[in-house]
Amino acid sequence: DAGVIQSPRHEVTEMGQEVTLRCKPISGHDYLFWYRQTMMRGLELLIYFNNNVPIDDSGMPEDRFSAKMPNASFSTLKIQPSEPRDSAVYFCASSFPAGLDEQFFGPGTRLTVL
Amino acid sequence: AQSVTQLDSQVPVFEEAPVELRCNYSSSVSVYLFWYVQYPNQGLQLLLKYLSGSTLVKGINGFEAEFNKSQTSFHLRKPSVHISDTAEYFCAVSDPPRGNEKLTFGTGTRLTIIP
Numbered sequence: 001d002a003g004v005i006q007s008p009r010h011e012v013t014e015m016g017q018e019v020t021l022r023c024k025p026i027s028g029h030d031y032l033f034w035y036r037q038t039m040m041r042g043l044e045l046l047i048y049f050n051n052n053v054p055i056d057d058s059g060m061p062e063d064r065f066s067a068k069m070p071n072a073s074f075s076t077l078k079i080q081p082s083e084p085r086d087s088a089v090y091f092c093a094s095s096f097p098a099g100l101d102e103q104f105f106g107p108g109t110r111l112t113v114l
Numbered sequence: 115a116q117s118v119t120q121l122d123s124q125v126p127v128f129e130e131a132p133v134e135l136r137c138n139y140s141s142s143v144s145v146y147l148f149w150y151v152q153y154p155n156q157g158l159q160l161l162l163k164y165l166s167g168s169t170l171v172k173g174i175n176g177f178e179a180e181f182n183k184s185q186t187s188f189h190l191r192k193p194s195v196h197i198s199d200t201a202e203y204f205c206a207v208s209d210p211p212r213g214n215e216k217l218t219f220g221t222g223t224r225l226t227i228i229p
Binding site: 004031042043045048050055056091093095102103104105106107108 | 148155156157158159160163204215216217218219220221222
């Protein structure tokens with residue numbers, strides 16, 4: 001398996017633009033997590049899905065952020081409009097059915113909002 | 115809600131010396147504890163996990179950690195570090211019975227190996 005795939009790996013955009021980050025989880029995993037990592041705030045859980053259904057979105061910073069999982073093999077995190085403070089590395093992770101298994105992280109998307 | 119404290123933000127260690135990275139968690143009836151490692155420009159990967167049983171847990175790359183309930187600690191150790199261990203290390207906790215469903219991460223400890 002290729003592991004968790006994220007695209008793009010790097011994104012540079014201007015303030016006010018829409019940004020869409022994409023994630024393909026490992027086949028067979030039914031949990032998917034979106035994290036954000038910054039120097040100031042560390043690693044934060046934004047939202048997670050189980051069987052394509054959002055379970056907890058309490059970490060989503062504000063209405064400008066939205067996430068979807070239309071099927072078991074694809075998820076998006078959208079920021080509209082983007083702001084400079086959204087600059088961070090965004091990670092997607094997936095795991096097997098709830099229990100004791102590890103979360104497998106993708107390589108991340110480094111977002112820079114100018 | 116659970117919380118995790120990693121007191122040391124940076125730890126420099128000479129090559130082949132031992133290292134201990136500290137992790138303390140907030141008290142609870144029972145917890146699951148994890149150590150993840152992040153190499154430069156990569157995602158996180160699991161080093162080891164404590165779920166139950168033996169309090170000494172062995173992981174990949176020669177790392178081990180000891181669960182100490184009375185001190186609410188889960189410190190990570192390696193007897194002899196290598197240059198390739200240079201990375202950021204994250205302690206994480208979850209609440210059973212949810213298991214690994216939702217993790218709370220510490221702020222990380224950056225381990226730098228000095229040749």
